[in-house]
Amino acid sequence: MAGQxxxxxxxxxxxxxxxxxxxxxxxxxxxxxxxxxxxxxTLALQFGVNRHTIRSALAALAQEGIVRAVQGRGTLIxxxxxxxxxxxxxxxxxxxIGDQVRETRSVLLATSDEAASAEVARHLKxxxxxxxxxxxxxxxxxxxxxxxxxxxxPADRFGNIAEIYRATGSITKAxxxxxxxxxxxVITEITATHxxxxxxxxxxxxxxxxxxxxxxLNTDLDNVPVQYSISRFAADRVxxxxxx
Amino acid sequence: MAGQxxxxxxxxxxxxxxxxxxxxxxxxxxxxxxxxxxxxxTLALQFGVNRHTIRSALAALAQEGIVRAVQGRGTLIxxxxxxxxxxxxxxxxxxxIGDQVRETRSVLLATSDEAASAEVARHLKxxxxxxxxxxxxxxxxxxxxxxxxxxxxPADRFGNIAEIYRATGSITKAxxxxxxxxxxxVITEITATHxxxxxxxxxxxxxxxxxxxxxxLNTDLDNVPVQYSISRFAADRVxxxxxx
DNA sequence: TATGGTTGTCTATATCAATAGACATTTAGA
DNA sequence: TCTAAATGTCTATTGATATAGACAACCATA
Numbered sequence: 001m002a003g004q005x006x007x008x009x010x011x012x013x014x015x016x017x018x019x020x021x022x023x024x025x026x027x028x029x030x031x032x033x034x035x036x037x038x039x040x041x042t043l044a045l046q047f048g049v050n051r052h053t054i055r056s057a058l059a060a061l062a063q064e065g066i067v068r069a070v071q072g073r074g075t076l077i078x079x080x081x082x083x084x085x086x087x088x089x090x091x092x093x094x095x096x097i098g099d100q101v102r103e104t105r106s107v108l109l110a111t112s113d114e115a116a117s118a119e120v121a122r123h124l125k126x127x128x129x130x131x132x133x134x135x136x137x138x139x140x141x142x143x144x145x146x147x148x149x150x151x152x153x154p155a156d157r158f159g160n161i162a163e164i165y166r167a168t169g170s171i172t173k174a175x176x177x178x179x180x181x182x183x184x185x186v187i188t189e190i191t192a193t194h195x196x197x198x199x200x201x202x203x204x205x206x207x208x209x210x211x212x213x214x215x216x217l218n219t220d221l222d223n224v225p226v227q228y229s230i231s232r233f234a235a236d237r238v239x240x241x242x243x244x
Numbered sequence: 245m246a247g248q249x250x251x252x253x254x255x256x257x258x259x260x261x262x263x264x265x266x267x268x269x270x271x272x273x274x275x276x277x278x279x280x281x282x283x284x285x286t287l288a289l290q291f292g293v294n295r296h297t298i299r300s301a302l303a304a305l306a307q308e309g310i311v312r313a314v315q316g317r318g319t320l321i322x323x324x325x326x327x328x329x330x331x332x333x334x335x336x337x338x339x340x341i342g343d344q345v346r347e348t349r350s351v352l353l354a355t356s357d358e359a360a361s362a363e364v365a366r367h368l369k370x371x372x373x374x375x376x377x378x379x380x381x382x383x384x385x386x387x388x389x390x391x392x393x394x395x396x397x398p399a400d401r402f403g404n405i406a407e408i409y410r411a412t413g414s415i416t417k418a419x420x421x422x423x424x425x426x427x428x429x430v431i432t433e434i435t436a437t438h439x440x441x442x443x444x445x446x447x448x449x450x451x452x453x454x455x456x457x458x459x460x461l462n463t464d465l466d467n468v469p470v471q472y473s474i475s476r477f478a479a480d481r482v483x484x485x486x487x488x
Numbered sequence: 489t490a491t492g493g494t495t496g497t498c499t500a501t502a503t504c505a506a507t508a509g510a511c512a513t514t515t516a517g518a
Numbered sequence: 519t520c521t522a523a524a525t526g527t528c529t530a531t532t533g534a535t536a537t538a539g540a541c542a543a544c545c546a547t548a
Contacts, residue, residue: 041494073493207256
């Protein structure tokens with residue numbers, strides 16, 4: 001069960017720790033039979049805190065839209081899920097999670113032309129200062145934001161990729177129109193950190209949430225880098241799957 | 245730079261958010277030239293908080309052994325690193341990070357014989373209740389704990405793997421002695437969460453830290469599952485790298 | 489319709505988190 | 519040896535966090 005193991009005087013408020021625990025339990029399916037979170041008094045006993053502290057935690061989860069309290073009945077689970085994201089040579093956003101949700105969508109948040117920084121240039125194997133197109137995109141599953149990504153493309157080959165992406169909502173299709181029939185993921189790096197302000201806004205997270213960060217390089221079939229991207233996923237909504 | 249973007253009234257104390265930020269900056273190499281963290285007054289200005297709040301953050305980092313304050317001089321960086329962990333068909337703990345540290349070591353924390361739970365049985369493709377050997381291990385790099393893992397092995401083939409592992413400190417060698425010359429990683433799942441009490445103890449983390457969790461299945465060369473394991477990595481010490 | 493179980497609201501109190509200011513102590517360098 | 523810059527320590531105040539207790543409001547059901 002969920003109980004025990006919360007820590008005091010750590011700089012992380014008890015109600016937040018407990019909210020995180022309950023969210024995990026919900027996602028894990030611990031309360032699937034009843035469809036409800038245990039009563040506040042029960043949780044207070046389990047976690048060894050005052051009922052008011054439990055109420056703070058549940059209020060935070062209600063704010064996220066995960067639970068809904070009904071006076072006299074209990075606290076109902078509104079939503080739970082953790083999408084499984086396959087990472088492989090053929091990693092694409094919508095592919096692979098298509099059978100887990102009804103609808104996937106990609107939205108263009110912003111775009112700009114810029115010169116390659118040292119870091120991006122290193123990954124794309126080009127010279128620093130080379131013209132690039134930068135895309136900020138948001139990935140949604142069933143209208144729920146899942147990831148936000150910053151991608152860089154060499155401007156000489158993909159100068160107008162933003163327009164095509166805006167029209168089609170698909171990197172794959174945009175590549176195809178620009179003469180790249182197929183592309184492969186050659187490397188992915190994964191780290192994790194706390195969500196920053198932009199994450200909170202774009203991914204509709206609650207403060208203190210965790211984001212999984214992937215840095216990925218895609219190349220065309222001639223092994224020429226075509227896209228370098230940094231994506232930030234809401235950690236409580238996804239799970240990465242690496243198949244070899 | 246590190247500044248901005250800390251949030252108030254989120255259930256996560258400012259000093260903890262700032263400590264996490266500074267730790268990240270250190271690991272990212274932002275202060276490599278001087279080998280020191282900026283002065284407290286500078287940080288207070290950058291983060292827009294009181295100097296005392298910065299001092300709380302630095303005190304937490306000092307407690308972790310990451311920085312050391314010297315009166316009159318400044319706050320020195322004692323240690324930083326984020327090991328890069330390759331994940332591939334041939335994923336092993338010590339291999340791949342060998343060139344990043346002087347010494348890697350694996351320690352057996354506990355072992356037990358137990359019957360397969362439904363979940364473990366499903367992964368190992370055996371019947372629920374089948375006898376298993378469970379190993380709790382701790383992975384260290386340069387005497388610093390990096391990951392803790394729970395692994396299950398079918399008892400019929402690997403009944404005494406614990407002894408051999410204890411003697412050799414290597415799963416690979418244990419497998420070899422037990423008639424498995426080679427094995428491959430067929431699937432890895434990655435999630436992230438906050439560290440629990442055991443993580444804090446075993447991995448010597450500070451409360452509120454993040455752990456990356458991998459669930460992995462290894463098979464022998466005949467595609468028969470030989471090991472299912474759940475590992476928990478200190479997120480601020482590692483980075484996963486998936487190469488295709 | 490009466491009752492037990494549940495969430496909602498209120499008051500009061502103690503501790504932690506954060507700010508503010510002042511001054512001491514130590515170091516490095518002019 | 520003096521000074522500037524840095525960390526160390528102290529007091530005081532405010533707001534957030536957590537506990538404690540009491541009771542109201544609501545729901546399902548016997």
